[in-house]
Amino acid sequence: MENINQYKNVWVYAEQRQEVITPVVFELLGEGKKIAKETGSELCAFLIGNNVASLANELIAYGAEKVYLAESPLLENYTTDGYAKVLSDAINEYKPEIVLYGATHIGRDLAPRIAARVNTGLTADCTKLEVDPEDKKLKQTRPAFGGNLMATIVCPNHRPQMSTVRTGVMEKSIRNEENNGTVINVNLKLVKEDIRTIVIEIVKHKKDMVSLTDAEVIVSGGKGLGCAEGFKMLKELADTLGGTVGASRAAVDAGWIENANQVGQTGTTVKPKIYFACGISGAIQHLAGMSDADFIIAINKNAMAPIFNVADYGIVGDVNEVVPMLIEAFTQYNNEKELA
């Protein structure tokens, strides 16, 4: 490896889809700002797409001091080949010290491809980033073995240091219209033949799904529900609270609910104000994804279920009896509040 001291600045990959910045980018800018401050460097965003220049101001308002802008009709939709080439070429040219990506389905496709091309390390699904006060190197913490173990990873002799970061874990940066920043147009060496996949169409789920990451209230169900029907009841409870429905891996594996609703190690990490765990025993993988909720209410038949170890309130009982009572209680509470 060439002299690693040549590598400077913190880069955030500013993922956008159909000209909308993916929410995790604002979290990365929040975290990136802290890291840039501690390493005495600049926070930069790297934006790739077609006709996305208007998003650069948004990135500056959220704290980016520089925005590298790579625009081309060839970059209209995300493709591994196109985006990996543009970003790898830029890393080789500008030599950032740190590059952060959201651990989204795009970030987790792009980042490893780049790490292999520029020959550096990549730490997946980080939940914590710290700068070592002594040597200023990035300490990247992530869950391993299904959340049974946390590992702090370093990349001592290769640059850039790269991480994908879980969504919903880092604090979002605060928007400020007054922020100043510069936009740098990146020279592209991309040709049509570089891109070997063709995106035929992008299909969005029709139903209006409240994202688990942004939900203030989540009502999650597990194996204890007994059947897929149980989720209708949870949906009703969630609706009384303006919340959304989540699930444990066991419920998803049983085919009772979609993969997109899964909370936990292999699902989504959530941080709602209130989390209801209904018939969820509390496998460590699930706890890894929800134990940062402000307030946890657990309902389970088994008084020894590990979920009670993280719950603020525990109710031992059959979810199929308790949840209807909760729906009634919250409906009444809502009615009273309306009258008051």
Place this chain on the structure above:
Amino acid sequence: MNILVCAKQVPNTNEVKIDPVKGTLIREGVESILNPDDANALEEALKIKDKYEDVKITVLSMGPPQADDMLRECLAMGADEAILVSDRAFGGSDTWATSNTISAAIKNAGKFDIIFAGRQAIDGDTAQVGPQIAEKLGLPQVTYVQNFEINGDEVTVQRQLENGYEVIKVKTPVLLTTVKELNKPRYMNVKGIYDACEKEIQVWGVNDIPVDKETIGLKASPTKVFRSFTPAPKGKGVMLEGSLKEKVNALMSGLKQKHII
């Protein structure tokens, strides 16, 4: 058509427990399994073999000698050949070093039209090795494949997104990583189990594959584990008492009192 499936033997992480005193993983008594996403990768290859003639499936794994069991399971499900890449020199590899080893082994194994790999393994959950192998072999990749169709040398897949999917077309050779929505892996059959016992699994060490020794194993890995620890448990809360009705009432008043609602 030649298909290669990348497979990994993993501990069943649902069963992994932590030693409460030492704070370390207890691995004894934890069963080893074929990584779940890799079972979907193999199943998709087998579905192609069911449909077309002259399809040969090779399963390749990097791991300790015990991974032989997992590879026999793959053979019993219907794979034709299995290769185990195993050497102490590969120990402690991160994803970068692992993909150097596996891509070299694939080059040694021959030419493949499709390489299937599971999206990620449940012990590390990184989802990095698939794309890194594709990069090192110079192949296009599609990750998170939840639907697959093949027509001659053209593959059309659905790539899963958080809120939907993309439809992607690509020509072979290609590397695809699979998610569990893609299919339901079959069971081993009796004849398959019988045949699997008879078959020879090739074992390749560091000297059997065209790999630069400076790019493998713990020493060459760019990432290092600085420390590992068990996550701190959150303090226990209140177990509500009484009848179910009383518990629900106590919950409601508690939430109001603490201004949660």
